[in-house]
Amino acid sequence: MRRWNGWGDPQISRPLPVGASSLLELSLGSGSKIPDVTFETVLDSVPVSTLPPHDLLSIDAEARLRHARGQSLPDWIALRTGEIDTFPDAVALPSCVEEIQDLFKIARHTDAIIIPYGGGTSVVGHINPPASEKPVITLDTRGMNQMMDFDELSHLATFQAGASGPEIERSLGELGYTLGHFPQSWEQSTLGGWIATRSSGQQSLLYGRIENLFAGGHIETPVGEMDIRALPASAAGPDLREFILGSEGRFGVITDAVVRVSPIPEREIFRAVFFKDFTSGVRTVRALAQENPLASMIRLSDAQETATTLALSGKETWIDLADFGLRLVGHEDTRRCLMIYALTGSQAEVHGSRSRVKEIVRAFGGLPIDLMIGELWKKSRFQTPYLRNTLWDHGYALDTLETAVPWSRLLDTCEGLKSAVQDSFSAQGSVALVMIHTSHMYKDGAGIYLTYIFPRVDSAGKMVQLWHAAKTAASQCIMDMGGTISHQHGVGEDHKPFLIREKGAVGMSVLEAVRRTLDPESMLNPGKLL
Numbered sequence: 001m002r003r004w005n006g007w008g009d010p011q012i013s014r015p016l017p018v019g020a021s022s023l024l025e026l027s028l029g030s031g032s033k034i035p036d037v038t039f040e041t042v043l044d045s046v047p048v049s050t051l052p053p054h055d056l057l058s059i060d061a062e063a064r065l066r067h068a069r070g071q072s073l074p075d076w077i078a079l080r081t082g083e084i085d086t087f088p089d090a091v092a093l094p095s096c097v098e099e100i101q102d103l104f105k106i107a108r109h110t111d112a113i114i115i116p117y118g119g120g121t122s123v124v125g126h127i128n129p130p131a132s133e134k135p136v137i138t139l140d141t142r143g144m145n146q147m148m149d150f151d152e153l154s155h156l157a158t159f160q161a162g163a164s165g166p167e168i169e170r171s172l173g174e175l176g177y178t179l180g181h182f183p184q185s186w187e188q189s190t191l192g193g194w195i196a197t198r199s200s201g202q203q204s205l206l207y208g209r210i211e212n213l214f215a216g217g218h219i220e221t222p223v224g225e226m227d228i229r230a231l232p233a234s235a236a237g238p239d240l241r242e243f244i245l246g247s248e249g250r251f252g253v254i255t256d257a258v259v260r261v262s263p264i265p266e267r268e269i270f271r272a273v274f275f276k277d278f279t280s281g282v283r284t285v286r287a288l289a290q291e292n293p294l295a296s297m298i299r300l301s302d303a304q305e306t307a308t309t310l311a312l313s314g315k316e317t318w319i320d321l322a323d324f325g326l327r328l329v330g331h332e333d334t335r336r337c338l339m340i341y342a343l344t345g346s347q348a349e350v351h352g353s354r355s356r357v358k359e360i361v362r363a364f365g366g367l368p369i370d371l372m373i374g375e376l377w378k379k380s381r382f383q384t385p386y387l388r389n390t391l392w393d394h395g396y397a398l399d400t401l402e403t404a405v406p407w408s409r410l411l412d413t414c415e416g417l418k419s420a421v422q423d424s425f426s427a428q429g430s431v432a433l434v435m436i437h438t439s440h441m442y443k444d445g446a447g448i449y450l451t452y453i454f455p456r457v458d459s460a461g462k463m464v465q466l467w468h469a470a471k472t473a474a475s476q477c478i479m480d481m482g483g484t485i486s487h488q489h490g491v492g493e494d495h496k497p498f499l500i501r502e503k504g505a506v507g508m509s510v511l512e513a514v515r516r517t518l519d520p521e522s523m524l525n526p527g528k529l530l
């Protein structure tokens with residue numbers, strides 16, 4: 001069971017440590033704690049379905065409410081206040097490819113649209129039903145979650161697209177393998193969703209992004225089926241996988257995918273480093289990424305994120321001690337930045353890499369910390385999203401945004417983005433705690449991930465307005481800096497207005513032409529991406 005109006009398993013909660021609570025109170029004051037609308041109240045507001053009954057469709061109000069929104073901040077505001085203006089008319093849970101083909105027939109017959117749905121963890125409005133005259137069927141793929149084939153010699157595994165992160169790792173783990181794809185939403189998101197949004201896992205430095213892991217698969221499109229062979233490499237014209245990666249449910253339903261897997265590594269360690277400031281940290285992570293001494297993850301937080309991460313860890317006595325030690329060696333608390341890195345490989349490789357990482361880090365004035373912090377980060381990496389529920393209960397809303405730029409523009413983009421969001425909140429008479437980290441390193445650049453927390457206000461409309469102003473300012477800044485409108489979350493509804501600046505008019509017409517070819521009736525997820 002999943003929380004209907006927030007993140008994750010309703011049985012799991014993460015309390016807010018006292019230190020974090022005072023940090024927020026000091027920086028932001030207190031936000032509105034107006035209670036959320038109840039599940040029963042929202043359930044009563046679900047309108048009658050316009051679709052006729054069918055064995056493959058559920059028109060149950062609860063199923064339709066649970067598939068109405070994803071995880072973006074506007075989605076949360078809608079669910080928590082009950083101001084939800086669209087619901088799917090039916091939810092389908094197909095168990096095989098033939099049922100998906102039948103659903104296409106039903107959609108054609110009833111002039112309905114179909115929204116492919118994986119884990120529903122989209123943060124950019126991918127799976128929200130549009131305001132449309134047409135009935136909406138949400139096609140939930142999670143009934144198709146099995147491993148179908150394992151080719152050990154080739155290190156290839158085939159899974160149905162609705163398999164979630166834990167389901168994939170469980171099946172592979174029993175065979176001594178891993179996919180190594182760990183987005184922070186891993187517990188809930190699915191293989192099909194990762195491919196359709198071009199997802200990036202936290203250890204992409206070693207395992208690659210989903211585009212490196214996706215070798216081929218089967219796609220059901222409204223004009224017929226498409227099989228993409230899994231090949232080690234090919235010069236047979238443009239690669240069709242590229243049309244499926246990032247297709248956001250518009251070009252077809254991915255039913256199964258062949259993925260490249262790796263033997264479970266013999267050893268993996270997560271460690272921390274402190275830098276005196278963000279600039280020296282960025283120089284270091286660039287040097288590490290360009291040499292890449294077998295790290296599977298490198299992630300550098302700015303001073304604000306460092307202070308907040310430490311406060312949120314709840315290990316106050318330990319942090320006071322570390323703070324004392326860091327001050328002694330000249331690391332001021334207002335500027336110090338935390339890097340977390342992971343080394344993955346054989347015992348000997350990890351040992352060798354660790355010495356090399358430390359050498360590079362020290363050359364830039366960094367202070368390696370072997371105790372606790374890195375492993376603690378790893379332990380809580382999938383629990384951090386639960387804090388969003390807790391923050392909301394304490395009167396605060398949290399949202400994130402992200403991009404990637406070449407190294408030469410990384411520092412300026414970080415500064416520009418932080419100012420864009422801060423200024424937007426000030427201009428609206430509000431305030432935000434803005435923090436940033438860089439992760440997902442490449443030889444030519446890196447991802448930037450910004451988190452902001454602001455006090456909730458009583459009106460849903462005002463909250464959405466605050467979000468919209470900040471999102472627009474940040475997206476403008478990303479475009480002006482020549483970044484991508486999304487490094488990992490995709491386009492959905494929220495990034496769509498900016499896509500043309502990134503792809504250009506000809507690029508957009510190519511994508512439209514692909515959409516028209518595969519889905520001439522615009523049956524699949526209209527209004528998203530294009």
Ligand SMILES: Cc1cc2nc3c(=O)[nH]c(=O)nc-3n(C[C@H](O)[C@H](O)[C@H](O)COP(=O)(O)OP(=O)(O)OC[C@H]3O[C@@H](n4cnc5c(N)ncnc54)[C@H](O)[C@@H]3O)c2cc1C
Nearest residue numbers: 118119120121122183184185190192193199200248249254
């Ligand atoms: C707390 C949190 C942390 C996150 N962390 C990360 C992260 O670290 N890295 C990252 O990349 N993303 C992250 N995300 C974003 C999100 O998890 C990803 O976009 C993820 O790939 C979505 O997968 P899903 O299965 O939930 O897809 P959904 O949200 O259900 O769908 C997303 C899109 O994919 C399409 N789709 C889904 N399945 C199929 C299919 N079988 N065939 C065709 N189209 C399909 C849908 O139509 C939709 O357009 C995070 C989100 C949250 C809420």
